[in-house]
Structure formats: C-alpha cells, structure tokens
Amino acid sequence: MEWRVPLSDVNFTSDEEEAVREVVHSGWLSMGAVTQAFEADFRAFTGAKHAFAVTNATAALHLACLAMGIGPGDEVILPSLTFVATANAVRYTGADPIFADIASLDDLNISPNSIQSLITNKTKAIMVMHYGGFACYMPLINQIAETHGLSVIEDAAHGVGASLDGRALGTWGGVGCYSFFANKNMTTGEGGMLLTDDDTVAEKIQILRSHGMTTLTWDRHKGHAYTYDVVDLGYNYRIDEIRSALGRVQLNKVRDANQRREALVSLYRQRISHQVPQISVPFKEHPGESSHYIFPVLLPKGTDKLAFMAGMREGGIQTSWHYPPVHHFRIYEDDWRARNNQLPLTEETAQREITLPLYPAMSEEQVHWVVDAMDKLLN
Numbered sequence: 001m002e003w004r005v006p007l008s009d010v011n012f013t014s015d016e017e018e019a020v021r022e023v024v025h026s027g028w029l030s031m032g033a034v035t036q037a038f039e040a041d042f043r044a045f046t047g048a049k050h051a052f053a054v055t056n057a058t059a060a061l062h063l064a065c066l067a068m069g070i071g072p073g074d075e076v077i078l079p080s081l082t083f084v085a086t087a088n089a090v091r092y093t094g095a096d097p098i099f100a101d102i103a104s105l106d107d108l109n110i111s112p113n114s115i116q117s118l119i120t121n122k123t124k125a126i127m128v129m130h131y132g133g134f135a136c137y138m139p140l141i142n143q144i145a146e147t148h149g150l151s152v153i154e155d156a157a158h159g160v161g162a163s164l165d166g167r168a169l170g171t172w173g174g175v176g177c178y179s180f181f182a183n184k185n186m187t188t189g190e191g192g193m194l195l196t197d198d199d200t201v202a203e204k205i206q207i208l209r210s211h212g213m214t215t216l217t218w219d220r221h222k223g224h225a226y227t228y229d230v231v232d233l234g235y236n237y238r239i240d241e242i243r244s245a246l247g248r249v250q251l252n253k254v255r256d257a258n259q260r261r262e263a264l265v266s267l268y269r270q271r272i273s274h275q276v277p278q279i280s281v282p283f284k285e286h287p288g289e290s291s292h293y294i295f296p297v298l299l300p301k302g303t304d305k306l307a308f309m310a311g312m313r314e315g316g317i318q319t320s321w322h323y324p325p326v327h328h329f330r331i332y333e334d335d336w337r338a339r340n341n342q343l344p345l346t347e348e349t350a351q352r353e354i355t356l357p358l359y360p361a362m363s364e365e366q367v368h369w370v371v372d373a374m375d376k377l378l379n
C-alpha cells in the first residue's frame with residue numbers, strides 16, 4: 001500500500017551507498033577494521049568503556065543476560081509493555097521473566113515501585129526498557145538494584161542518542177543494548193550493540209559473541225594469533241563489515257535526525273492540544289533528552305482502537321501499536337496468571353495507545369494531515 005504518511009522511513013543517502021561499496025571493494029566482509037571502527041565510534045559517542053557490535057539487539061540482550069550470569073531458577077524483573085524480544089532474551093537463559101507495571105499513563109516506563117514489589121530471593125536482575133527513547137528513572141532503579149544485590153540490564157533499543165543527566169542511555173546499568181533494526185533511529189537493516197564499563201562482563205561478551213573462541217579470525221589474519229581455544233558455549237552473534245559501514249554513516253547523522261524528530265514532536269503536541277485535546281500525549285515533562293524513536297498517544301477511554309486505526313489507514317496514514325503487552329502472549333500468559341500479578345496501567349495503555357508517524361523526512365504538512373485525520377475521526 002502506498003501511504004500518504006508512513007509510520008517510519010529510513011534516512012539514507014549516497015553516503016551509505018558509498019560506505020557499502022568501499023567494503024565490497026575491500027574484500028573483507030566480517031569482523032574486521034570497519035567493525036572495530038564502528039565500536040570505537042560508539043565508545044566515543046556514549047562514553048562507554050567497551051562496545052560490541054552484534055547481529056541484532058535480541059542477540060545483544062541474550063548475551064547481556066548470559067554475561068550477567070542469569071540462568072535457570074533466576075527471576076528477572078522487566079516491563080510487559082515492551083517488544084517481546086526483551087522477555088525472550090531472559091527465557092533463552094532458562095530464567096523467568098517477571099512482568100512489572102509501568103509508572104503512569106504519562107510515564108510509560110517500568111515503575112520503580114512495581115519493581116520493588118516483585119523482588120524475591122530468586123530475583124537476579126532488573127531489565128529496563130527506555131520506551132520510545134525516554135529514560136527510565138535510572139538513579140532510583142540503580143539504587144534498588146544495589147540495595148538488593150541485583151544486576152541492571154538496559155534494553156536501550158529505542159535510545160541511540162538519548163540521555164539522562166547528560167549520561168547516555170545504555171550506560172546506566174551493568175550492560176546496555178541498542179538495536180539498529182530497519183525502523184530504528186539509526187539502522188543497519190539488522191544490527192545491535194552492547195555497552196559496558198565492566199572488564200569482566202566485556203570479556204564474557206566478546207567470547208560468547210563468537211563461538212566461545214579465545215581469538216578472532218581478524219586477529220589471526222593480522223598475524224596476532226595462530227590458534228584458539230573454545231572456553232564457553234558461545235554463539236555466532238557477529239555483525240558483518242557491510243552493516244558496520246552503514247552503522248558508522250548512520251551514527252554520524254543520528255543527532256541531527258533526533259533533533260528533527262523532536263521538532264516534529266513539538267508541532268504534534270501543539271496541534272493535538274488545540275485540535276484534539278481529548279487525546280493525551282505521554283512523557284509531557286519527562287527528564288533527560290529523548291531520541292524520539294516513536295510518537296505514542298493515548299486515545300480517549302472507550303475509543304475502539306482498531307476501528308480508529310482502520311479509519312487512519314483509510315486516510316492513507318499508517319499507525320502502529322507499541323506494544324501488545326508481553327504477558328498476554330500465549331507463551332507467557334499461563335506463567336503470568338499463576339503469579340497473580342496485576343498490571344492495570346499496562347492494560348489501560350495497551351487499550352488506548354497508538355503510535356503516530358514520525359521520521360526525520362516527515363514534513364510539517366504531514367503532521368497537520370495526521371492531526372486533521374484524528375480530528376475527523378473523533379470530533
């Protein structure tokens with residue numbers, strides 16, 4: 001379908017083409033100098049001591065859990081209002097995801113109070129997800145973790161370029177994970193990055209990313225090593241040089257792109273408050289600098305959300321839903337029910353939230369079209 005206003009769009013120019021062409025000409029396609037430079041760029045961009053590029057953020061989250069020593073019998077507290085990969089990463093290790101509620105209908109991030117209420121003697125870690133690139137309340141979450149001896153993992157899939165108190169999202173916990181999936185603020189098609197300041201965690205991630213091997217093909221190619229041992233049950237979660245090259249170009253653009261997103265969000269907020277004030281827009285005075293990955297709004301209570309989305313679609317406007325709560329998916333629901341842990345704010349948000357189009361190339365006129373279309377459906 002040809003959308004008048006699509007939900008998102010990539011931000012590519014001839015720079016990305018040129019970067020890919022250079023890699024193809026070089027003849028070296030995986031885990032080489034370009035990936036090392038991409039990781040160095042991320043260290044400089046975020047201030048993290050270590051950065052590891054991987055195939056995608058799901059792999060990053062899985063490695064993060066393993067590097068934090070999470071395994072069978074452990075519980076990890078995380079939001080249900082997230083993409084399913086956040087919970088799946090916990091399950092891959094044999095641990096149980098325990099779903100916490102969000103803070104409020106304005107702050108759609110995990111609630112520190114809900115985290116507190118779910119801690120047991122099996123709790124091993126807290127996994128936060130910075131919804132839309134808006135920071136979770138990390139000082140308090142880190143304090144709770146410290147008090148109870150828990151690890152903190154950040155699913156910062158939405159948060160490239162976002163920060164809290166000047167500190168990059170993804171660098172507040174023991175380990176942080178970014179996504180470069182096709183619809184993210186910066187993309188390599190598929191791709192992800194892990195950040196950590198902890199040398200021991202970094203060593204585990206490096207080994208587990210590549211089959212549990214002690215040396216890499218690149219080191220052997222450079223003559224730095226001749227052989228290797230396998231010291232852990234590792235994976236092949238490596239990124240390739242083409243994606244790393246795309247990532248380097250995209251990272252250079254992400255600050256400007258995020259600023260453009262922010263300007264569009266201001267216009268949206270202004271228009272919505274005048275024209276359709278019955279729609280509420282979360283994260284009103286949220287602390288920190290968001291990446292504005294998505295623009296979520298809450299429809300008035302009782303609105304038939306699917307009919308509303310269908311109405312927008314008829315007007316050529318693509319909308320989405322972030323997210324169907326994970327605890328209602330079939331593979332998680334039985335376990336969640338057995339724990340009898342209610343998530344009223346997550347439930348209400350799931351009923352009312354829709355995500356409106358947002359991408360750097362979007363025009364002001366397109367923002368007006370979206371708001372006019374909502375006005376027509378609601379007024």
Ligand SMILES: Cc1ncc(COP(=O)(O)O)c(C=O)c1O
Pocket residue numbers: 056057058059082083085086129155157158178179180181190191192
């Ligand atoms: C919150 C969240 N976590 C994890 C992921 C998984 O990222 P990836 O597609 O890079 O595996 C995504 C992306 O789709 C996401 O939005």
